[in-house]
Amino acid sequence: MNKIGEIVESTSTEFTAECYELHELPALGSLVKVTAVEMEIFGIVCQSGTAGIEPGRHPVARGKDEASEEAVYQSSPQLMKLLRSEFQVLVVGHIINGKTYQYLPSKPAHIHAFVQACSPEDIKQFSQSFDFLNIMLNNRLQIPTEELVAAGLREMSKAHADPHAFLIAAGKSLTVIFSGDYHRLKTILARLKQ
Amino acid sequence: METQPNQNLGIVVTGSVEKGTEVRLDSSASVEDMVVGRYVTIEGKKRRFFGMVTDISLGVTDEQITISPPDTSDTFTAEILEGTATYGTLHVLPMLTIGGEVTTINEGPQPVKTVPSHFSRVKLASEADMETVFGKEDNSRFFIGNPLDMETKLCLNLEELVKRSNGIFGKSGTGKTFLTRLLLIGMLQKSKATNLIFDMHNEYGWAGSFEGGKGGVKALKQLFPSRVAVFTLDEENSRHRGVSTDFVVRIGYDEIEPEDIGLLRQTLNLTDQAVEAVYQLKRHFGKGWMQQTLDISDAADVETLLQSMNIHESSFANLKRGLATIRRLPFLVAHAQTNAVDNILGYLDRGINVVLEFGRHRDITTYMLVANMLARRIYQRYQEKTEVAMAGKVTPPTPLVITIEEAHKFLNHDIANQTIFGEIAREMRKYNVTLLVIDQRPSAIDEEIMSQLGTKITCLLDNERDIDSVLAGVSGKNDLKTVLARLAPKQQALIFGHAVPMPVAFRPRDWGTAKSYEEFTHENSSEKKAEKDIKELFE
Numbered sequence: 001m002n003k004i005g006e007i008v009e010s011t012s013t014e015f016t017a018e019c020y021e022l023h024e025l026p027a028l029g030s031l032v033k034v035t036a037v038e039m040e041i042f043g044i045v046c047q048s049g050t051a052g053i054e055p056g057r058h059p060v061a062r063g064k065d066e067a068s069e070e071a072v073y074q075s076s077p078q079l080m081k082l083l084r085s086e087f088q089v090l091v092v093g094h095i096i097n098g099k100t101y102q103y104l105p106s107k108p109a110h111i112h113a114f115v116q117a118c119s120p121e122d123i124k125q126f127s128q129s130f131d132f133l134n135i136m137l138n139n140r141l142q143i144p145t146e147e148l149v150a151a152g153l154r155e156m157s158k159a160h161a162d163p164h165a166f167l168i169a170a171g172k173s174l175t176v177i178f179s180g181d182y183h184r185l186k187t188i189l190a191r192l193k194q
Numbered sequence: 195m196e197t198q199p200n201q202n203l204g205i206v207v208t209g210s211v212e213k214g215t216e217v218r219l220d221s222s223a224s225v226e227d228m229v230v231g232r233y234v235t236i237e238g239k240k241r242r243f244f245g246m247v248t249d250i251s252l253g254v255t256d257e258q259i260t261i262s263p264p265d266t267s268d269t270f271t272a273e274i275l276e277g278t279a280t281y282g283t284l285h286v287l288p289m290l291t292i293g294g295e296v297t298t299i300n301e302g303p304q305p306v307k308t309v310p311s312h313f314s315r316v317k318l319a320s321e322a323d324m325e326t327v328f329g330k331e332d333n334s335r336f337f338i339g340n341p342l343d344m345e346t347k348l349c350l351n352l353e354e355l356v357k358r359s360n361g362i363f364g365k366s367g368t369g370k371t372f373l374t375r376l377l378l379i380g381m382l383q384k385s386k387a388t389n390l391i392f393d394m395h396n397e398y399g400w401a402g403s404f405e406g407g408k409g410g411v412k413a414l415k416q417l418f419p420s421r422v423a424v425f426t427l428d429e430e431n432s433r434h435r436g437v438s439t440d441f442v443v444r445i446g447y448d449e450i451e452p453e454d455i456g457l458l459r460q461t462l463n464l465t466d467q468a469v470e471a472v473y474q475l476k477r478h479f480g481k482g483w484m485q486q487t488l489d490i491s492d493a494a495d496v497e498t499l500l501q502s503m504n505i506h507e508s509s510f511a512n513l514k515r516g517l518a519t520i521r522r523l524p525f526l527v528a529h530a531q532t533n534a535v536d537n538i539l540g541y542l543d544r545g546i547n548v549v550l551e552f553g554r555h556r557d558i559t560t561y562m563l564v565a566n567m568l569a570r571r572i573y574q575r576y577q578e579k580t581e582v583a584m585a586g587k588v589t590p591p592t593p594l595v596i597t598i599e600e601a602h603k604f605l606n607h608d609i610a611n612q613t614i615f616g617e618i619a620r621e622m623r624k625y626n627v628t629l630l631v632i633d634q635r636p637s638a639i640d641e642e643i644m645s646q647l648g649t650k651i652t653c654l655l656d657n658e659r660d661i662d663s664v665l666a667g668v669s670g671k672n673d674l675k676t677v678l679a680r681l682a683p684k685q686q687a688l689i690f691g692h693a694v695p696m697p698v699a700f701r702p703r704d705w706g707t708a709k710s711y712e713e714f715t716h717e718n719s720s721e722k723k724a725e726k727d728i729k730e731l732f733e
């Protein structure tokens with residue numbers, strides 16, 4: 001199992017996971033999954049970052065006399081324990097008995113559930129339809145939605161045999177969603193282009 | 195991508211019985227492959243509809259796209275927008291329902307009384323669909339051409355066609371004559387009707403001219419020597435053209451009736467009084483009125499004559515000038531030895547089609563005079579024969595189709611009720627005679643006569659009034675207008691009316707190649723052979 005983190009906070013629409021290795025964060029927009037009771041929950045990485053473990057205590061700069069970033073960590077090995085990398089995932093669907101549903105699961109993922117990176121097969125199966133785009137576009141996210149959608153689709157396209165055809169198909173779905181908002185559509189399409 | 199029969203073109207999105215349906219084109223079908231005049235089927239929930247594409251348009255879901263379209267180099271965006279934010283629509287006029295309910299299967303295609311439901315699939319009509327609608331080539335169906343952009347044969351039921359008078363229209367040089375020749379062959383092969391053709395420009399009997407080609411094309415008698423007789427008004431000219439003629443028509447003055455002169459009022463510049471005088475002179479002199487009128491020269495004689503009949507001198511002078519014009523026609527003789535009418539009837543009775551060539555006499559006066567005179571007498575005979583037949587004694591005469599060119603001259607509003615042709619058109623086929631009228635100015639033909647024409651075939655017309663008059667009373671008129679206006683300037687036509695289940699734009703069969711002649715004459719050879727075999731059997 002290619003686990004990349006563990007859930008530390010979970011709601012129906014989003015969950016937060018902590019990475020097992022500092023800085024080993026999944027790519028923004030990438031598809032990840034969590035195995036839950038009788039289903040797999042899928043989500044898109046919508047935010048990530050690294051900060052000190054203790055709330056309110058801000059890390060301080062330590063590299064004034066060091067030659068490189070690695071040297072900073074080498075001289076203060078405790079840093080690896082005092083810092084943590086976390087990422088947030090927007091839930092976009094689930095699979096039950098091999099069938100994909102691109103809407104929210106009935107129950108949220110458990111705390112301490114393992115988060116896995118998706119294999120190309122997982123991605124292909126999940127991205128057969130583009131209904132998940134609606135969930136992404138209807139959420140208030142911390143980063144601009146257009147960025148996230150474009151990043152997500154570009155990531156997914158890599159798993160497909162014909163990335164161009166995949167992006168065209170995705171673009172067509174976006175056109176339908178954005179009918180009446182041509183300028184926003186154009187912004188996203190410009191970011192989809194490779 | 196080329197469109198294939200049965201390929202999905204799109205789905206119905208809106209519609210009404212009156213205005214037809216809008217079909218949203220699938221993104222896989224390119225607008226550029228669509229053509230107006232094409233046939234499509236619509237798979238409704240309960241029935242299949244058969245219709246014609248009458249308009250094609252481009253749509254956008256968002257007006258902004260037209261204001262700031264993607265950059266031409268941005269093929270990615272263009273490809274995405276195509277079929278989603280930008281799309282093609284077809285306007286389809288459903289015309290028939292085919293299949294579906296049990297009753298309609300039994301009765302064949304039915305006129306539409308409803309519209310297909312939302313999102314019904316639309317496909318290009320297949321050969322099989324076309325056959326269901328127009329029928330196959332058979333004993334009464336003649337292959338007249340191919341629907342535009344289709345390989346399918348368009349077949350016309352000629353038995354049905356000749357039951358009513360019909361019209362062929364189109365501006366000059368669009369293919370009326372070629373089309374008419376084709377229909378004549380069709381009638382000759384597939385109907386019981388015989389034809390009498392008043393051939394103003396000598397194009398139907400022996401050979402016709404061919405624009406843009408060397409020499410001419412073969413006409414009826416060269417292809418069907420035993421079924422066609424060529425009569426001529428101008429023997430010398432016919433001989434000069436190498437035509438093998440069967441009869442030289444001479445017309446006696448004594449055969450000209452006051453009605454014939456009345457008809458020429460406009461072309462001979464006659465006053466009403468002068469025409470009135472003709473009737474009086476006829477009453478006075480009887481059969482020889484024309485000869486006698488022309489002969490009087492003695493002033494005193496003239497005066498007594500005019501006084502006795504109360505004819506004004508100027509009217510008489512006007513009439514004499516007119517008669518002198520006619521007299522100059524070389525085929526007019528004081529008294530004809532042979533009777534043209536009897537001869538024509540003789541041929542027609544034997545099932546032989548008659549083409550009357552006018553030779554050099556191509557002016558409208560001559561044409562009207564002769565066509566009207568002969569047709570009137572022939573029609574009289576048909577009336578008599580039909581009446582006798584109705585009394586139950588003999589079989590009615592075989593149907594006769596009379597072909598006239600420049601029909602508006604005979605059938606315009608002012609004289610349509612004076613010419614025999616007006617009468618034939620109005621009486622329908624009461625006496626087994628119908629017309630095939632050919633004209634380039636249909637708007638000049640009397641409206642009532644136009645409405646009597648059963649089937650109309652029209653090549654390109656560009657005058658708005660002509661288009662309106664041809665399409666008057668047809669359902670889906672506006673849609674057909676678009677189709678009519680888009681016809682090629684030659685060898686394309688739109689047919690609608692009685693003999694076809696729905697309007698079709700088509701390309702008439704080629705005429706003029708060795709292959710075409712071979713096909714025309716070959717068509718019935720198997721039938722002929724059977725006939726011959728039967729004959730031999732009984733000999």
Ligand SMILES: Nc1ncnc2c1ncn2[C@@H]1O[C@H](COP(=O)(O)OP(=O)(O)OP(=O)(O)O)[C@@H](O)[C@H]1O
Nearest residue numbers: 366367368369370371372404405685702703704705
């Ligand atoms: N079915 C056809 N096969 C081959 N050529 C055709 C056909 N129909 C039309 N044409 C071409 O178009 C030309 C004009 O056709 P046609 O003489 O029938 O026109 P028209 O309408 O009778 O003209 P007009 O009004 O001058 O009598 C022909 O000479 C020929 O070149």
Ligand SMILES: [Mg+2]
Nearest residue numbers: 367370371372
């Ligand atoms: Mg002609």
